[in-house]
Amino acid sequence: MEEIVVCDRVSKTYHTNHLAVEALKQVDLHIGHGEFTTLAGPSGSGKTTLLNVIGGLDQPSSGSVTLQGARIDQRTPAELADYRLRHVGFVFQAYNLIPVLSARENIEFVMELQGISATERNALSDEILQDVGLSEMANRRPAELSGGQQQRVAVARAIVSRPAIVLADEPTANLDSTTSKELIELMLSLNHKHGITFLISTHDPLVIELAPRQITLRDGKIVGDESA
Amino acid sequence: MNLLLLFRLAWRNVLRNRRRSLVLLVTISFGLWAMLFFAAFIRGWNEDTTQNAIDTLTGHLQVHAPDYLDDPSVDHSMRGPSTELRALLKGPEVLAWDSRVRVPAVVMSERETSGVTLVGIDPGRESKLSFIGHSIKAGRQLKDAQDHGIILGRKLADRLDTELGKRVVVMSQGADHSVCDRGFRVVGIFDADRSSTEMAFVFVGRSTAQSMLKMNDEISEISVKLRDAQRLDGFLAHARRAAPELDVQPWTTLQPMVLAMVALGKAWIWIFYLVMYIAMAFGLINTLLMAVAERTREFGLLQALGMRPRLILEQVLAESSLLLAAGVVLGGLLAAGSLALLHGGIDFSHLAQGAEMWGMSKVIHPTLRAWDLISAVLFIVVLALVASVYPALRAARKVPIEALTRG
Numbered sequence: 181m182e183e184i185v186v187c188d189r190v191s192k193t194y195h196t197n198h199l200a201v202e203a204l205k206q207v208d209l210h211i212g213h214g215e216f217t218t219l220a221g222p223s224g225s226g227k228t229t230l231l232n233v234i235g236g237l238d239q240p241s242s243g244s245v246t247l248q249g250a251r252i253d254q255r256t257p258a259e260l261a262d263y264r265l266r267h268v269g270f271v272f273q274a275y276n277l278i279p280v281l282s283a284r285e286n287i288e289f290v291m292e293l294q295g296i297s298a299t300e301r302n303a304l305s306d307e308i309l310q311d312v313g314l315s316e317m318a319n320r321r322p323a324e325l326s327g328g329q330q331q332r333v334a335v336a337r338a339i340v341s342r343p344a345i346v347l348a349d350e351p352t353a354n355l356d357s358t359t360s361k362e363l364i365e366l367m368l369s370l371n372h373k374h375g376i377t378f379l380i381s382t383h384d385p386l387v388i389e390l391a392p393r394q395i396t397l398r399d400g401k402i403v404g405d406e407s408a
Numbered sequence: 409m410n411l412l413l414l415f416r417l418a419w420r421n422v423l424r425n426r427r428r429s430l431v432l433l434v435t436i437s438f439g440l441w442a443m444l445f446f447a448a449f450i451r452g453w454n455e456d457t458t459q460n461a462i463d464t465l466t467g468h469l470q471v472h473a474p475d476y477l478d479d480p481s482v483d484h485s486m487r488g489p490s491t492e493l494r495a496l497l498k499g500p501e502v503l504a505w506d507s508r509v510r511v512p513a514v515v516m517s518e519r520e521t522s523g524v525t526l527v528g529i530d531p532g533r534e535s536k537l538s539f540i541g542h543s544i545k546a547g548r549q550l551k552d553a554q555d556h557g558i559i560l561g562r563k564l565a566d567r568l569d570t571e572l573g574k575r576v577v578v579m580s581q582g583a584d585h586s587v588c589d590r591g592f593r594v595v596g597i598f599d600a601d602r603s604s605t606e607m608a609f610v611f612v613g614r615s616t617a618q619s620m621l622k623m624n625d626e627i628s629e630i631s632v633k634l635r636d637a638q639r640l641d642g643f644l645a646h647a648r649r650a651a652p653e654l655d656v657q658p659w660t661t662l663q664p665m666v667l668a669m670v671a672l673g674k675a676w677i678w679i680f681y682l683v684m685y686i687a688m689a690f691g692l693i694n695t696l697l698m699a700v701a702e703r704t705r706e707f708g709l710l711q712a713l714g715m716r717p718r719l720i721l722e723q724v725l726a727e728s729s730l731l732l733a734a735g736v737v738l739g740g741l742l743a744a745g746s747l748a749l750l751h752g753g754i755d756f757s758h759l760a761q762g763a764e765m766w767g768m769s770k771v772i773h774p775t776l777r778a779w780d781l782i783s784a785v786l787f788i789v790v791l792a793l794v795a796s797v798y799p800a801l802r803a804a805r806k807v808p809i810e811a812l813t814r815g
Contacts, residue, residue, distance in 0.1 A: 258716050275706075275709060278706065280421055289713065290713055
């Protein structure tokens with residue numbers, strides 16, 4: 181299987197006042213193309229930090245991160261922005277959508293940044309809106325959508341331009357169990373349909389249970405890696 | 409980056425917090441309005457004051473005997489214009505000119521006495537040259553240079569407790585150093601822009617004055633008004649060449665206070681601009697910083713999605729530019745509207761005495777020059793962009809992960 185993400189001895193230390201906090205300690209991680217993986221662990225175990233380092237939102241203190249064979253650590257902010265634009269889709273726990281844009285415009289936002297033509301954008305957003313079941317709400321602003329619907333739009337935006345990997349940080353944390361299950365099932369179906377790689381940080385047992393591969397982090401180290 | 413996307417985001421963000429956008433819009437448009445209105449008022453003040461000084465007998469330039477300006481008495485009179493000077497005065501550049509007698513005198517009625525300047529004129533020549541050609545409010549204008557009547561200012565007539573048809577006596581030093589006096593019948597009363605002018609001058613026919621003062625054909629001054637004031641320097645040089653033995657001076661030398669007031673007025677415009685600049689800069693920067701601080705998470709999200717920091721900067725600048733454009737249009741329209749309403753001028757006659765101290769006319773006609781408009785708009789545009797750059801840079805320099813977690 182083609183390897184999408186390779187983390188080689190990645191460490192991340194945060195310095196606050198006179199304290200040094202090691203969020204990641206010599207993490208080695210390999211994720212293959214099309215995998216659907218959860219990153220579980222208690223709060224403070226380093227899940228979000230690892231997602232941020234892989235997503236180019238943060239830089240490792242040591243070690244290397246490779247995405248589709250190219251090193252992404254030690255790039256400039258502008259290069260990292262380009263990297264995220266072309267290769268990574270994000271779904272955050274909250275505040276995922278641009279409030280002044282409609283659901284469709286939020287989905288098309290990344291494609292507009294990529295310079296994709298309006299015709300192509302419309303076709304792709306129509307398709308993905310249908311996939312996530314929000315065709316009827318395409319013109320609604322985020323404030324007019326429920327939390328679950330907003331997360332569906334975020335998922336649609338994350339996958340619409342077919343990135344190498346979608347990184348989701350606690351995407352179900354603010355949702356009830358039914359909506360959480362629907363969202364994860366949606367992500368699984370999109371994973372199957374489009375073959376997009378998903379890496380999801382969570383401590384929701386329901387999400388972990390449904391994922392084919394589960395990685396467990398504790399105190400900045402990978403302590404478990406199981407495949408169903 | 410798609411410019412349409414940039415401006416779509418900017419436009420919607422402008423509409424998102426309407427109260428704040430309205431505050432910015434009002435700040436920009438009121439600031440521009442204030443700058444344009446103040447500039448137009450000062451410009452009008454300058455132009456009306458200058459015109460008033462030129463119309464109050466000065467003209468654009470005057471010709472005198474060499475020592476007349478130091479001692480404006482009958483002793484420093486001169487002959488009429490030479491052939492060369494007369495030829496120049498008949499040229500196309502000259503709108504009007506007159507040879508005058510102008511000496512200090514005393515005017516007496518049956519009840520009061522007042523020190524004045526006796527001015528002997530040719531009324532036909534003054535119509536396009538000075539205020540006296542069109543300021544007779546009661547009685548009549550002098551018929552010609554030989555007219556035996558006298559014209560007084562309204563204020564002086566009140567002070568002398570005299571009126572049309574009554575006689576006054578004018579006394580002055582004659583060319584032979586004797587005391588000359590003559591009785592005149594009041595044939596006209598003039599109103600002037602300033603009460604000091606009404607008190608200062610009495611007008612008689614030039615030949616009558618020459619006869620009274622035993623001056624023969626001599627005169628005190630030649631006053632000249634040009635068709636185009638911009639050509640004063642060139643004409644002045646020609647006049648000095650045509651009359652090398654005489655003292656030829658422009659109005660700027662003859663009325664130094666007016667010139668100083670005009671220079672002060674221009675300086676006031678820039679001082680006012682600077683004060684407005686500082687006041688508006690603090691307001692704009694503060695408001696824009698608040699707008700950026702409230703959207704920290706949003707900027708983090710935009711960067712996480714792949715928007716380059718430069719585009720974040722451009723987006724914030726685009727928001728400012730939209731408000732700026734609207735503010736400039738609104739401020740310009742407000743200024744145009746208020747100046748149109750004051751087309752007839754602002755009447756300061758109830759403040760006439762105070763206004764005179766400042767060399768002001770009774771009525772100020774606000775006048776906006778193209779350069780005033782351009783400089784005020786440039787001032788506002790540069791100010792707003794400078795005020796926007798710092799908040800925009802702060803937004804663009806947010807590290808996305810910090811913005812997302814702190815917001």
